[in-house]
Amino acid sequence: MELTCWGATCNVTGSMHLLVTAGRQVLLDCGLFQGSWNEAFERNRTLPFSVNDLHAVVLSHTHLDHCGNLPSLVKAGYTGPIYCTPATRDLTAIMLRDAAHIQEADAEYINLRHRKKNESPDAKPLYTQADAERVNRQLLAVPYGTWVALGNYTRFMFLDAGHILGSAIVLFQTEEGNGTRQFCFSGDLGRSRPRILREREFVEEMDYLLIESTYGDRLHDPVDQMQGELAEVITEAVNRSARVLIPAFAIGRTQELVYILHGLQQQGVIPDIPVFVDSPLAVDATEVYRVHAECYNDEMRRLIFNHEDPFGLKRLNYVREREASVAINQVKGPCIIIAGSGMCEGGRIRHHLTQSIEEAKNTILIVSYQAVNTLGRRLADRQSKVKIFGEEYKRRARVKILNGFSAHADSTELLEWVTAGTRKLKSH
Numbered sequence: 001m002e003l004t005c006w007g008a009t010c011n012v013t014g015s016m017h018l019l020v021t022a023g024r025q026v027l028l029d030c031g032l033f034q035g036s037w038n039e040a041f042e043r044n045r046t047l048p049f050s051v052n053d054l055h056a057v058v059l060s061h062t063h064l065d066h067c068g069n070l071p072s073l074v075k076a077g078y079t080g081p082i083y084c085t086p087a088t089r090d091l092t093a094i095m096l097r098d099a100a101h102i103q104e105a106d107a108e109y110i111n112l113r114h115r116k117k118n119e120s121p122d123a124k125p126l127y128t129q130a131d132a133e134r135v136n137r138q139l140l141a142v143p144y145g146t147w148v149a150l151g152n153y154t155r156f157m158f159l160d161a162g163h164i165l166g167s168a169i170v171l172f173q174t175e176e177g178n179g180t181r182q183f184c185f186s187g188d189l190g191r192s193r194p195r196i197l198r199e200r201e202f203v204e205e206m207d208y209l210l211i212e213s214t215y216g217d218r219l220h221d222p223v224d225q226m227q228g229e230l231a232e233v234i235t236e237a238v239n240r241s242a243r244v245l246i247p248a249f250a251i252g253r254t255q256e257l258v259y260i261l262h263g264l265q266q267q268g269v270i271p272d273i274p275v276f277v278d279s280p281l282a283v284d285a286t287e288v289y290r291v292h293a294e295c296y297n298d299e300m301r302r303l304i305f306n307h308e309d310p311f312g313l314k315r316l317n318y319v320r321e322r323e324a325s326v327a328i329n330q331v332k333g334p335c336i337i338i339a340g341s342g343m344c345e346g347g348r349i350r351h352h353l354t355q356s357i358e359e360a361k362n363t364i365l366i367v368s369y370q371a372v373n374t375l376g377r378r379l380a381d382r383q384s385k386v387k388i389f390g391e392e393y394k395r396r397a398r399v400k401i402l403n404g405f406s407a408h409a410d411s412t413e414l415l416e417w418v419t420a421g422t423r424k425l426k427s428h
């Protein structure tokens with residue numbers, strides 16, 4: 001058994017690992033490396049292995065840093081199966097379509113700037129929507145807990161990782177030499193007692209483990225604490241008749257926020273104020289969330305089987321069209337706007353920020369990780385002036401940060417998973 005890590009080492013993007021076992025070459029994830037345009041383009045376009053030698057791709061989950069470079073792989077000639085769970089298949093289809101659209105739009109924007117400077121317009125998208133559609137035809141859905149044979153000597157199974165809808169731990173079993181060996185790829189691991197998803201599963205026996213460690217060096221606030229803190233932020237905003245702007249990732253964080261707001265309104269903890277989910281991708285992703293009951297914990301299943309809609313609120317508006325997004329500017333009184341992107345580097349949140357950032361009564365609520373050199377990080381750092389679409393804005397709106405929303409296990413939760421689940425981990 002041989003493993004080569006081609007990404008997500010010493011950084012957190014571009015997860016991609018090549019496993020060679022019993023004569024089979026299996027690619028684990030094919031994530032997008034995210035960085036400056038030129039560096040990212042070159043790194044994502046140039047695959048460091050021979051695509052023709054691959055027998056299979058196994059996908060842990062739908063985040064772009066794990067699945068976002070699949071169109072490049074297919075474009076390079078890979079025609080084989082891409083195994084994933086049913087929910088991951090549905091989410092990946094919409095995620096890659098959106099990613100391709102962004103690639104095309106970015107290339108167009110760069111070319112426009114080149115033309116203005118009388119330079120030749122030579123920027124090309126990393127991949128197109130047609131490439132993304134080809135990936136969708138190669139996705140093969142496998143339910144959790146089902147063995148899949150890769151040749152005569154190797155098989156794998158997905159176990160629930162409790163990270164985002166459809167996320168999986170991948171357990172390989174292979175006949176090698178004089179016995180059977182188990183190799184586990186953790187993918188991204190969720191927290192203990194997640195709010196809506198099933199708890200991550202434990203692996204009781206393995207010989208080799210490849211584990212993520214995004215938050216291997218820190219602790220999150222407890223999951224339970226978040227509800228009260230969110231209620232406090234919203235109640236204060238209502239008292240000031242203010243807007244609450246929440247930059248959020250379209251997949252996972254948005255649905256979780258809506259679910260918590262649903263609970264808070266049901267219990268009468270916060271008043272029924274208008275809530276807008278202003279992101280076409282989030283609207284599509286929520287439709288996928290509605291149909292995958294197999295991924296939920298008991299509480300969520302109870303709601304679903306009682307015909308309650310955990311992703312609906314009395315005054316919730318899912319906004320797909322651009323005109324409807326612009327119309328939110330006319331809303332008087334307090335409201336909550338959830339929009340992408342999560343780090344404010346793209347998406348409609350930037351338009352809402354231009355409308356609300358200079359008013360002191362408004363709140364910008366940060367609920368996710370903000371990478372350095374992003375607008376989201378500058379807001380989280382409470383910088384007094386920020387540039388949006390090249391224009392400078394004075395930040396008078398208050399900034400609140402809630403850290404407990406992470407979908408990644410923290411250091412204690414990672415250790416808990418390793419020790420509780422791998423008591424029989426053998427040392428090699």
Ligand SMILES: [Zn+2]
Pocket residue numbers: 061063066163188
């Ligand atoms: Zn992830």
